[in-house]
Amino acid sequence: MAKKEFKAESKRLLEMMVNSIYSQKEIFLRELISNASDAIDKMYYKALTDDSVNFDQDNFFIKVSTDKEQRTLTIEDTGIGMTQDELEKNLGTIAESGSLAFKKENDVKDGHDIIGQFGVGFYSAFMVADSVTVFSKAFGSDEAYKWESNGTDGYTIEPAEKDSTGTKIIIQLKENSEDENYDDFLQEYELKSIVKKYSDFIRYPIKMDVTVHKPKEDGEDNETEEVLEEQTVNSMVPIWRKNKSELTDEDYENFYNEKRYGFDKPLKHVHINVDGTIRYNAILFIPETMPFDYYSKEFEKGLELYSSGVLIMDKCADLLPDYFSFVKGMVDSEDLSLNISREILQHDRQLKMIAKNIKSKIKSQLQSLLKEDREKYVKFYESFGRQLKYGVYTDFGSNKDDLQDLLMFYSSKEKKLVTLDEYVSRMPEDQKYVYYATGESYDRIEKLPQTEMVSDKGYEILYFTEDVDEFAIKMLREYKEKEFKNVSSGDLGLDTDDDKNEEDEKAADENKELFEEMKSILGDKIKDVRMSKRLKSHPVCLTTEGEVTIEMEKILQSMPE
Numbered sequence: 001m002a003k004k005e006f007k008a009e010s011k012r013l014l015e016m017m018v019n020s021i022y023s024q025k026e027i028f029l030r031e032l033i034s035n036a037s038d039a040i041d042k043m044y045y046k047a048l049t050d051d052s053v054n055f056d057q058d059n060f061f062i063k064v065s066t067d068k069e070q071r072t073l074t075i076e077d078t079g080i081g082m083t084q085d086e087l088e089k090n091l092g093t094i095a096e097s098g099s100l101a102f103k104k105e106n107d108v109k110d111g112h113d114i115i116g117q118f119g120v121g122f123y124s125a126f127m128v129a130d131s132v133t134v135f136s137k138a139f140g141s142d143e144a145y146k147w148e149s150n151g152t153d154g155y156t157i158e159p160a161e162k163d164s165t166g167t168k169i170i171i172q173l174k175e176n177s178e179d180e181n182y183d184d185f186l187q188e189y190e191l192k193s194i195v196k197k198y199s200d201f202i203r204y205p206i207k208m209d210v211t212v213h214k215p216k217e218d219g220e221d222n223e224t225e226e227v228l229e230e231q232t233v234n235s236m237v238p239i240w241r242k243n244k245s246e247l248t249d250e251d252y253e254n255f256y257n258e259k260r261y262g263f264d265k266p267l268k269h270v271h272i273n274v275d276g277t278i279r280y281n282a283i284l285f286i287p288e289t290m291p292f293d294y295y296s297k298e299f300e301k302g303l304e305l306y307s308s309g310v311l312i313m314d315k316c317a318d319l320l321p322d323y324f325s326f327v328k329g330m331v332d333s334e335d336l337s338l339n340i341s342r343e344i345l346q347h348d349r350q351l352k353m354i355a356k357n358i359k360s361k362i363k364s365q366l367q368s369l370l371k372e373d374r375e376k377y378v379k380f381y382e383s384f385g386r387q388l389k390y391g392v393y394t395d396f397g398s399n400k401d402d403l404q405d406l407l408m409f410y411s412s413k414e415k416k417l418v419t420l421d422e423y424v425s426r427m428p429e430d431q432k433y434v435y436y437a438t439g440e441s442y443d444r445i446e447k448l449p450q451t452e453m454v455s456d457k458g459y460e461i462l463y464f465t466e467d468v469d470e471f472a473i474k475m476l477r478e479y480k481e482k483e484f485k486n487v488s489s490g491d492l493g494l495d496t497d498d499d500k501n502e503e504d505e506k507a508a509d510e511n512k513e514l515f516e517e518m519k520s521i522l523g524d525k526i527k528d529v530r531m532s533k534r535l536k537s538h539p540v541c542l543t544t545e546g547e548v549t550i551e552m553e554k555i556l557q558s559m560p561e
């Protein structure tokens, strides 16, 4: 049988792909299982549209098995199979997707689940294989064929024996090298966890022979023996496809823990099913406690991204704005393709729409948490409030509008965290500004001379103790048309302000010498010494001129260049 060469482009593409598209070798298994699932889907689809075809759920499965001596890994399915022609076309040409063609030919409705469409997944097998052998018997045909290739030179196709309809792919694993141990793919435990990780929610059973310990038939009481038992390794129905009404809080918590999103109990979960111009399912969690590395460089935000139930990315950062980086969970969409790379994903329109949608869902979830369960919200805010404030500070766009209602600050009046809305809604009519004071702690702020005057007027003051607070508020500028005002700024908008009158001038005159003396001692540490009416029980206070306050100056000076 003459060997056929891959088309030239294919050859180059193949090399490129094997080396660059996929970051991890193990995903070849995901690709082959997805193809197998697609092939079974096609049978399912045939049965839907053709009465003569029977689809008995029990007859459709995927089997993964190994031969340690031969160092082969086999993935077998009972799907639609391939004719000689199809083997040639689909496996002989890279970027030829039989699945896409199938969808077009059969006018498969959008909602259908066939995953493949790019025609490169199959080749990922060559990341781990020295050679790949495919036996396939197409549905409705009596003939079976064998396709074989070592990936670089080309492939052969010849008639072969195969009893049942479907496809069997045998991978001859590469020799182990210094940095790669291909034998891992022969280990039961390893294989099982790869299947679980990427293909848990494939809707057909993925079977494996698994070693189990059974009581020995004619042995002593405690004697056991190892036997191989065929097990279904995947759970098949993804929780996010289930009906919300069937699920309990506990189901979501289990999912959260199973997925290792966190070890705490999530404060809140959202289950989203969107079926409009964009379609996706998502389960999102707001954690209760902060991951230990949350405010460090090591922390990586992102949601798990699935395409039709198949994991394509562990942490898709593009799905979350930075200020919601604490959110954990997953998104599944039929509109995304499996083979998509990180770079392409960034520009994906669908993904952008999903991200936008998710952002507004999170926002409304937080708003409702604030309204309905204040205690929980405060708990959340104590962990992640700082991130929201960073969000206000670092974006000039719409972050502000998204976040301002979620902010909380400690109130001089309430002695607890309050929202800006609460503050503004109880402002006396004559109060012009939203007052705040900055300092290291609530205690220290309380003792600031500058707060006295404002408090005496009966006005509430927000206490800022975190470095980001004042920066964020400067970015907001105002809330509900009320400007923010630092109690140590010059013009406080109080009628007792330092407006000059004769009496003041006289007093200033009398103390001129004292002030000059003070100025000469303090030198360029200060700009001026002035009389103030703002002080009551304190003899002196420091103020600043202009936008940058003392606290901000301190922070700016402490920042690395």
Ligand code: ADP
Binding pocket: 031, 035, 036, 039, 077, 079, 080, 081, 082, 090, 091, 096, 097, 098, 099, 100, 115, 116, 117, 118, 119, 120, 121, 122, 123, 167
């Ligand atoms: P994609 O899945 O994106 O179409 P692949 O490279 O993964 O691309 O597969 C190429 C084509 O080969 C598929 O579209 C399908 O037509 C065919 N194919 C691959 N594996 C199987 C299989 N197990 N059973 C039937 N057809 C298959």
Ligand code: MG
Binding pocket: 031, 034, 035, 115, 116, 117, 119, 120, 121, 122
């Ligand atoms: Mg595929």
